[in-house]
Amino acid sequence: MTSNDSRPFGCAHPTSFEEELVNAMNNFANSADAPTFDAPGITRRSRRKRATAIAGISAALIVAGGGTALASITGGSDAPKPAPAAAITAAPAKDAATLLFAHSAGMTIPIDLLGASLADAKGQIEKTQTKLGKVSKVDCGKYGKPGTVIQVDPHSPKTVANGDTVNVTLCAG
Known part of the structure; x- marks a missing residue:
């Protein structure tokens, strides 16, 4: 056998170099810390x-x-353009019935009152510590259910704060 040939598998006597190499690899494997x-x-x-x-x-x-x-x-x-006081001739705009409440934390909270009953609208307005002002009714034809909110004043994009007065317009039928 020459020095470049490989030894047959299972040879019982490793060389000193092989023994040192195996010992060095075992030492390295046993000394390395596991990652945390x-x-x-x-x-x-x-x-x-x-x-x-x-x-x-x-x-x-x-x-x-x-x-x-x-x-x-x-x-x-x-x-948004204000609706005429006499009658609503087109579907009410969502912004016309959206109340923007300026919260004390600096946030503006939109409250959509379109289609809400007067009692629900009053409850939402009182939650914001604003006052319910004038309640009026207009003929809204086929665009709304009678007795529901179709417009608030002031409405989006104007904001209201604590103590302000909010006027509500209801659909008369």
Whole structure:
């Protein structure tokens, strides 16, 4: 057998080099520490990242919505027109019956009252600590159920705060 030939499998006498190599590999395997993982820390970091992403997306949506409301206030083409007092000749706009409540925490909360009964609307208005003002009725034809809210004043994009008065217009039939 030459030095470059391999030995047959199962040879009982390894060379000294082979013995040293096996011993060195065993020593290395026995001395290496097992890796440790901080599972609770990893979970906290991922939850924190997820919460930050959700907060960022929510803030972007709020800013985008605020920009739309600002464009309407400044006279954009989408500015809602008040309904005539005599009759409603078209379907009432959702914004005409949406109350924007300016919360003390700096948030604006939209409250959609379109189609609500007077009792439900009164309850929602009182929850915001605003006052129910004048209640009027107009002929809304086929566009509303009699006795339901079709318009509030002031309505979106104007906001109301604690103590403000909200006027309600109901469908007369």
